[in-house]
Amino acid sequence: MQRLRGVRPVKLTTNERWDLVDAIAERTVTVGTYRQTIGDILGELTVKPATGIPVAVAVLYAFWSIFGSFAGTLVTDGFMVRLFDDHWLPWLQAAWPGPDSLLYYLAVGDPLAETCFEAFGMLTSGLFVAIGVVLPAVLIFYLMMTLLEDSGYLPRLAVLMDTVLHRIGLHGYAIIPAILGLGCNVPAVTATRILETRKQRFMMMTLLAIFIPCGAQLGVMRDVIPDLVGPVMLYLICGFGIFGFVLDRIIPGENPEILIDVPPYHWPAWENVARKLWTRTKGFLKEAVPFVLFGVLLVNLLYLAGVIGALADLFEPLFVTWFGVPKETVGPLIAAFLRKDLAVAQLSTIAMTPYQMITSVVLISIYFPCVATFVMMLREGWKQMLAAVGVLFAVVFVYGGLIHAAGILMGVA
Amino acid sequence: MARSSLSTLYVGLLGLATLASGLADILVWAGAGPGVTFGILEIAGGDFFRWGWGGAVMVFGGLFMLSGLTHSGSLQQSAKVLLGAIMVGIIAGTDLFALFCESVPAGEGAPEFFNTASGFLGGIAPPYSPAILLLPCILGILYLIGRGEPDDA
Numbered sequence: 001m002q003r004l005r006g007v008r009p010v011k012l013t014t015n016e017r018w019d020l021v022d023a024i025a026e027r028t029v030t031v032g033t034y035r036q037t038i039g040d041i042l043g044e045l046t047v048k049p050a051t052g053i054p055v056a057v058a059v060l061y062a063f064w065s066i067f068g069s070f071a072g073t074l075v076t077d078g079f080m081v082r083l084f085d086d087h088w089l090p091w092l093q094a095a096w097p098g099p100d101s102l103l104y105y106l107a108v109g110d111p112l113a114e115t116c117f118e119a120f121g122m123l124t125s126g127l128f129v130a131i132g133v134v135l136p137a138v139l140i141f142y143l144m145m146t147l148l149e150d151s152g153y154l155p156r157l158a159v160l161m162d163t164v165l166h167r168i169g170l171h172g173y174a175i176i177p178a179i180l181g182l183g184c185n186v187p188a189v190t191a192t193r194i195l196e197t198r199k200q201r202f203m204m205m206t207l208l209a210i211f212i213p214c215g216a217q218l219g220v221m222r223d224v225i226p227d228l229v230g231p232v233m234l235y236l237i238c239g240f241g242i243f244g245f246v247l248d249r250i251i252p253g254e255n256p257e258i259l260i261d262v263p264p265y266h267w268p269a270w271e272n273v274a275r276k277l278w279t280r281t282k283g284f285l286k287e288a289v290p291f292v293l294f295g296v297l298l299v300n301l302l303y304l305a306g307v308i309g310a311l312a313d314l315f316e317p318l319f320v321t322w323f324g325v326p327k328e329t330v331g332p333l334i335a336a337f338l339r340k341d342l343a344v345a346q347l348s349t350i351a352m353t354p355y356q357m358i359t360s361v362v363l364i365s366i367y368f369p370c371v372a373t374f375v376m377m378l379r380e381g382w383k384q385m386l387a388a389v390g391v392l393f394a395v396v397f398v399y400g401g402l403i404h405a406a407g408i409l410m411g412v413a
Numbered sequence: 414m415a416r417s418s419l420s421t422l423y424v425g426l427l428g429l430a431t432l433a434s435g436l437a438d439i440l441v442w443a444g445a446g447p448g449v450t451f452g453i454l455e456i457a458g459g460d461f462f463r464w465g466w467g468g469a470v471m472v473f474g475g476l477f478m479l480s481g482l483t484h485s486g487s488l489q490q491s492a493k494v495l496l497g498a499i500m501v502g503i504i505a506g507t508d509l510f511a512l513f514c515e516s517v518p519a520g521e522g523a524p525e526f527f528n529t530a531s532g533f534l535g536g537i538a539p540p541y542s543p544a545i546l547l548l549p550c551i552l553g554i555l556y557l558i559g560r561g562e563p564d565d566a
Binding site for chain 2: 058066068069073083
């Protein structure tokens with residue numbers, strides 16, 4: 001390239017071009033005998049359904065097991081709960097002046113609270129959710145995600161999921177925004193650009209906003225309702241399939257076939273892993289922490305102004321009769337627009353049956369996307385965003401009612 | 414992996430043991446029996462994720478190892494055996510990681526953050542899940558595959 005600099009471009013004939021191709025190929029291509037390795041065969045086995053699906057089941061098991069052990073057991077339960085509940089909260093309650101003042105209520109919350117979840121102040125619940133629960137969850141999620149991506153497993157998962165996702169009008173690559181969405185919906189919305197047609201991008205963006213809970217929400221769910229995470233996820237997966245199928249039938253547009261380039265397996269380069277992890281976590285922190293703190297502040301102000309009480313009374317028939325959940329869940333639903341993880345944490349302080357808790361968490365998940373995701377959707381086009389919101393309200397109403405009906409049929413609602 | 418009858422027998426027995434462990438995990442979780450503790454072996458069975466889902470992974474791992482026994486000696490079949498071994502390794506690895514994560518922080522109510530050395534060692538002491546107990550044998554498979562010359566390469 002250095003030698004070509006400053007050389008005037010020359011027009012070549014077809015024969016001359018082919019001669020040039022031959023000359024380059026002679027210098028750069030080494031011809032040898034292909035010798036299949038066990039690594040190549042492992043690569044093939046992980047894309048064949050008979051062997052690939054069990055491997056995917058094992059990989060997802062490892063993913064969630066490590067996620068739960070690190071974020072839940074080790075960091076949050078092992079250290080953060082103790083740090084915030086035994087040291088930070090008592091110190092703040094004692095040090096902050098005027099337990100009856102408005103500022104105390106907004107910053108520290110309930111002066112008699114024994115845990116940060118109960119206190120619900122900006123510097124108690126807000127910081128605990130952001131730093132104590134969400135940060136470790138997001139960190140380990142992105143580390144695992146990066147390892148799968150850089151080792152070459154993610155494209156294989158895309159091949160494996162292609163047939164299933166084609167049934168709802170998407171293709172294998174849709175698994176990438178779906179898995180990214182389990183970390184944070186914001187980059188996942190951008191990742192929908194990987195899909196070919198406008199129809200597919202709209203469908204994926206809508207399904208992401210409704211049915212894929214983010215890592216922060218999963219972290220809080222794992223911490224406050226560990227026994228109910230399975231049923232909640234089951235409802236969300238079923239909803240993803242059912243409403244994906246319906247959207248595919250009613251939205252005009254094409255679902256083209258694609259070719260997926262599958263690289264060989266390789267060890268991830270640790271430098272790349274560290275860089276990706278840092279970039280993703282930094283981006284998340286910049287968005288999450290202010291929103292969580294602001295969310296707590298806003299919800300507290302709305303409570304003080306009586307807005308949430310009025311909304312709870314207004315929507316009581318819908319919530320109690322149609323969704324089968326207590327009217328107090330209106331407050332968390334408003335907080336969910338700012339941060340869904342915060343809303344789930346708030347739900348944990350409301351008295352309700354396990355089935356009502358499942359319904360409420362599913363409603364929080366499928367209800368309006370958090371404001372950061374909303375902004376990203378807006379960037380993708382306001383018409384698409386408005387259409388997605390329209391679909392979203394219809395889905396919340398229909399699916400929320402269906403879950404209540406299922407509970408009545410099972411005798412648990 | 415050029416297979417001698419001894420290594421075939423080894424893989425076969427390990428495949429059967431893995432399959433049986435996976436089925437036992439699932440059965441205990443499904444309530445067919447109470448949690449099992451036998452010496453240093455324990456199947457607690459209370460949690461779907463570990464014993465239901467994890468048990469299914471063990472079953473698949475055992476089946477892969479057994480399916481790798483037919484036409485033994487080919488690289489394709491060795492890869493299946495290796496895949497089975499990796500799946501057992503995944504369960505064992507995550508079990509060990511979970512033990513580690515439970516044992517590092519001090520117990521509830523303790524004033525300090527970190528566990529004592531004796532508390533930590535007590536936390537990672539037996540009984541263990543079947544996958545952890547099978548782990549040394551799985552390393553044997555890796556050794557057999559690593560040293561063997563493939564027949565059809």
